[in-house]
Amino acid sequence: MQLPRHQLAVLETASADEPRRIDDIAAEADLPPETVTGAAFELEDEGLLSVTETVEEDLELTEEAREYLDDGLPEVRLYRAAVEAGATDDPVSLGELLGRAGLDGPQVDIALSNLARKGYGTIDAGSVAANPDADPDGDAEAAALASLADGEPVTDESVVDALVRRDLVARTERTVRTVQLTDAGVTALMEGVETEGGLGQLTPDVLSSGEWRDADFRSYDVEADAEDVNAGRTHPLREMAETVKDVLTGMGFQEMAGPHVDAEFWINDALFMPQDHPARTHWDQFALSQPSEIRDLPDDLVSRVEDAHRNGVGEDGEGYHSPWTEEMARGLDLRGHTTSLSMRYLSGEAEGDLEPPQRYFSVEKVYRNDTLDATHLLEFFQIEGWVMADDLSVRDLMGTFTEFYSQFGIEDVTFKPHYNPYTEPSFELFGRHPRTGEIIEIGNSGIFRPEVLEPLGVDCDVMAWGLALERLMMLVTGAEDIRDVHGTLVDLDYLRNEEVMY
Numbered sequence: 001m002q003l004p005r006h007q008l009a010v011l012e013t014a015s016a017d018e019p020r021r022i023d024d025i026a027a028e029a030d031l032p033p034e035t036v037t038g039a040a041f042e043l044e045d046e047g048l049l050s051v052t053e054t055v056e057e058d059l060e061l062t063e064e065a066r067e068y069l070d071d072g073l074p075e076v077r078l079y080r081a082a083v084e085a086g087a088t089d090d091p092v093s094l095g096e097l098l099g100r101a102g103l104d105g106p107q108v109d110i111a112l113s114n115l116a117r118k119g120y121g122t123i124d125a126g127s128v129a130a131n132p133d134a135d136p137d138g139d140a141e142a143a144a145l146a147s148l149a150d151g152e153p154v155t156d157e158s159v160v161d162a163l164v165r166r167d168l169v170a171r172t173e174r175t176v177r178t179v180q181l182t183d184a185g186v187t188a189l190m191e192g193v194e195t196e197g198g199l200g201q202l203t204p205d206v207l208s209s210g211e212w213r214d215a216d217f218r219s220y221d222v223e224a225d226a227e228d229v230n231a232g233r234t235h236p237l238r239e240m241a242e243t244v245k246d247v248l249t250g251m252g253f254q255e256m257a258g259p260h261v262d263a264e265f266w267i268n269d270a271l272f273m274p275q276d277h278p279a280r281t282h283w284d285q286f287a288l289s290q291p292s293e294i295r296d297l298p299d300d301l302v303s304r305v306e307d308a309h310r311n312g313v314g315e316d317g318e319g320y321h322s323p324w325t326e327e328m329a330r331g332l333d334l335r336g337h338t339t340s341l342s343m344r345y346l347s348g349e350a351e352g353d354l355e356p357p358q359r360y361f362s363v364e365k366v367y368r369n370d371t372l373d374a375t376h377l378l379e380f381f382q383i384e385g386w387v388m389a390d391d392l393s394v395r396d397l398m399g400t401f402t403e404f405y406s407q408f409g410i411e412d413v414t415f416k417p418h419y420n421p422y423t424e425p426s427f428e429l430f431g432r433h434p435r436t437g438e439i440i441e442i443g444n445s446g447i448f449r450p451e452v453l454e455p456l457g458v459d460c461d462v463m464a465w466g467l468a469l470e471r472l473m474m475l476v477t478g479a480e481d482i483r484d485v486h487g488t489l490v491d492l493d494y495l496r497n498e499e500v501m502y
C-alpha cells in the first residue's frame, strides 16, 4: 500500500492499544497539529484509523486571580491583619484593618464577604472580630489557585465552583481529538506501507534545478479535501443597492450624492416642513451637538424659503404662515430622508441650474429614531428619485413605479393616498410579501407642491419618491425580518452563501 508521507507518519505514530492525542502525535512525528488532524481524517476515511472527539474542560486563572497569587486572597489578608491587631480578643475597627492589610476599592467588599463566608471572622458595627480557630494557611481556594497556576489538577469540584463564582477561574471547553489504529490499519502496517512516490509540488527549486525534467509527478487528486476559504464578498444588501442603481441608470436616471449629516434647511425647511412640525423633534431625528450648525447656506434661497414659511406662496399667499428662524434651519441632523439631496439638486446648489427634463436618483443611507423591530432599523437605505418635466401627472408616477418594480419581478404594487407637507397629491406604495402574503409599505411619493418648487426656482412639474431598499429586499428574498438581512444579528452563513444577484 502507498500513502502520502504525512498520512504514513501519522499511521506509524498511532497505536492500536490506546487512543493517542493529536497533539502528542504531532510532537512525536514533528508535524504541525493541523497537518496531523487532516491526515487523521483522511486515514479514517480509508478505514485505517479511528478518530474520537471529546470535550475537555480547561480552567484558566483570571487576571484578578493572578494578582491574588502574589498578594494573597483579600479575605486572608484581612484576617491576618485582624489577628495581628488583636481582633481575636477584641473587635478592631474595619478602617484600621483595611489600612494594615493594604486593601481598598472593590477588594474591601470582596474581603468582607469572603471573610464572613469562610468563618474567618464576623463584622459588627464597623468592627471585625477574628475567629481564633480559623486556619487561613489551609485556605482551600488559595491552595486551588496555586495548584492551577502550577498546571496541577484540582479535584474538589465545589472549590472550583466557588472560584468560578468569584470570577477567579474561567471554564473553557476544548475539543480534544484522539486517534487509534483500526484492525485494518494494523494489517496494513504489517503488510508494509510505503510513501507515495513522485513530486507533489512544482516549486521554484524544482524549476531552477531542472529536476522537473525527469521528475515523476504525483497524480492530481480532485477529490482531496480542501480547506474552505471564505473570501470577502459583497454584502447582499449592497448587491441589491447596486442592482437598483443599474435598473435606474437603465431607466435614464443620473445619480445624486451628498452629505449624511445635513442642515435642517435641506432636510426639512426647503421641503416646506413647518418648524413646529411633529416630525422635527428629537423623537424622530438625530441631531448633532458638535458641530451644531452648518457654515454655508445660500442666502437668496434661505430668504425665499423663509418667505414661503411665513407668508405662503402664490397670489393667495396660502400656506402655514408658521414662525421660522434661520437658527433652527442651520441646525445639523443625520438626514432622516435623502429628499435633502433632491433639494440640493433641484435648487441648483449641487450642480447648477437644471433645465427640464431631468431624472435623478440616489440609493443612500438615512437615519431615524425608530423602535427596532422586524421592519424597522435605526438606519436604512432609501431609494430616492425624482423626475422634472412639464406636465407630469400621477399616471407618470405610477407608471414609473410599475416599470421599476417589474424589473424585480414585482407586478402587484398598490397605491394609497397619503399626506406629506411637501407633495400634493401624495401616495404610499405597498407590496405583497411573497411568504406571509402580508401587504407591506414599500415607499412614499408625490408631486412637489408649488410652495416647495417656487422658492427653489423650479417652474415645471417634479414628481418624487423615497422607497425603502430593505423592504424591496424582503419582497425579493422573502426575508421576514429585516434583521435577518442586515445589521449585527445577521447570520454569517447567510452572508457567505446567499446566492449572488444578477
Ligand SMILES: N[C@@H](Cc1ccccc1)C(=O)O
Pocket: 336, 337, 338, 339, 420, 423, 444, 445, 446, 464, 465, 466, 467
Ligand atoms: N421623504 C419621503 C419620501 C418622499 C420623497 C419625495 C417625495 C415624496 C415622498 C420619506 O422619507 O418618506
